Amino acid sequence: MDTLPELFDKVSLTTYDPDSSYHVKITHINNPHSFYARPTAYTTYLPSLEAKGEPINAEEVQLKDMVVFKSKTLNKSLRGSIFNIDNKYFDIFTPDYGFLEKKVPVTDIFKPKILGVVPPLAVHCRLANCKPITAKWEDKAIESMKFFVGEERALLCVVEKNPQILTVVLKNSCPDDISLMLAYCGHSVLGYVENQVSRLTSPPCQKLYYTYRELKLNDHIRVRMQSGKLPNDFYVAVREDYEQYLDQQYNYTYFCKKFCKLEVIDRLQVHKPVSVRMDVTYKYERGIIKEIISNSKVRVLLVDLGTTIETHVASLKVLSDRFLHYPAAAIHCCLDKNQLNETKLLTCVHPGNEFFITILEVGDNIEKPHVVKITPI
Known part of the structure; x- marks a missing residue:
């Protein structure tokens, strides 16, 4: 109870300045342009505000009165403002959650224990x-x-505020913010609605390249063979990078199924990162376009496996930049010329086998492979 006076000063729409950010609980969603959010810092005040006082008589209740009532929607007592009166039934708006509870009987309505004007804890928002x-x-x-x-x-x-509503970007553990997630699924369009002003005049720029493991001259690392053939064109992976790729595979495939097909929102470009649906496993792999064969066919390098496949553009989807930040597992290599005559070495290195490599010349992992020396385990 003693902490409530500070809440009177804290909670106001005027505190939500542009470029500020808050951790929130989304309490109610009407649609992407009308939802309610409550800062998690205010959760501690709810028990006091929702405490029931004395029962109330129907004759006492007037429009806009603040009451506490039993909510069937959330199965708990909530603070609410009388929105409409129909005989002895009441429609009540919940300022701490943002929804309207209809047909509440007078027997479920009580006086609040906390008297005085406590500002709404939930704020009205639009994406x-x-x-x-x-x-x-x-x-x-x-x-x-x-x-x-x-x-x-x-x-x-x-992003923007006015007395009625906040314009916001909403982020959680999804690969991108909620506006982009809706666009990926084809349920919205990236753009602005009438009377909405923002300094963001275009979608946020995406990171358009893969992260690769940084390798230096004379690095000596243990790797597994991914694909290709010795001596001139093969791919290996550091165990930690390969394990991370395996850990990400389920989430990656799950989100890729919800994204738009590539040709719907962008043009094909060589070196463009993409998601590729594999026809056999129905899983998605991270790839990069190596060659555009025709309007319907492309050749794609799978950056975690090192294999190059030919696929239809219908199998390609947008790659969220969230999945560009962990390194591509496959490292492009070629064998040092001094090992070219080691026939036994060339025949024993197969996909899945582990061995050591020493970096003799650093490549760029895209066009120029790393020159390496192989040491069996």
Whole structure:
């Protein structure tokens, strides 16, 4: 109770300045342009605000009165403001959650224990850089937003504010912010709605290249054979990078199934990072376009396996920049010329085998392979 006076000063729309950010709980979603978020820092005040006082008589209740009521929606007592009165039933808006509870009987309404004007804890928001495909939000877009938001804590980044609503970017453990996730799934369009002003005039720039393990001259590392043939063109992987690739495979495939096909939102470009659906396993692999064969066929290097495949463009999808930040597992190598005559070595190195390599000349892992010496274990 003693901490509530400080809440009176803290909670106000005017505190949500542009470029500020807050960890929040998303409490209610109408659609991507109308949802409510409550800073997690305010959670500690809820028990006091939701404490029930004395029962209330129907004759005492007036529009906009603040009460505490039993909510069937959340199965708990909530603070609410009387929105509509219909005989002895009441529609009540919840300022700490953002939804309207209808037909609450007077027997479920109580006076609040905390008297005085406590500002709403939930703030009304809309997603920036996001607009519906049709004239209004379709049900599948709303359901997708609820799925991506989930129950976890999110980071709310304020882009613009006005007295009625905040325009925000919303981020959580999804590979990209919620606006981009909806666009990847084809449920929204990246852009702005009428009367919405933002300094972001285009979608955030994506990282358009893979991260590779940094190798230096004379590095001596243990690797596994990924693919290719000795001596001139083969790929290896450091065990830690390969294990990380395996750990990421499930999440990667899960999110790729929800992304747009590449040809829907972008043109084919050589050296462009892409996601590739494998016809046999139905899993997705990270790749880079090596050659455009035709309008429907491309040759793609799988950067974690080192193999190059020919595939239809319908098998390609957008690659989220989240999946560009862990290193490509496959390291492009060629054998030092002094080992070319070691026939036994050339025949015993097969995919899956482990051995040591020593870097004799550093390559770029794209066009120029690393020149290495192999040492059997």
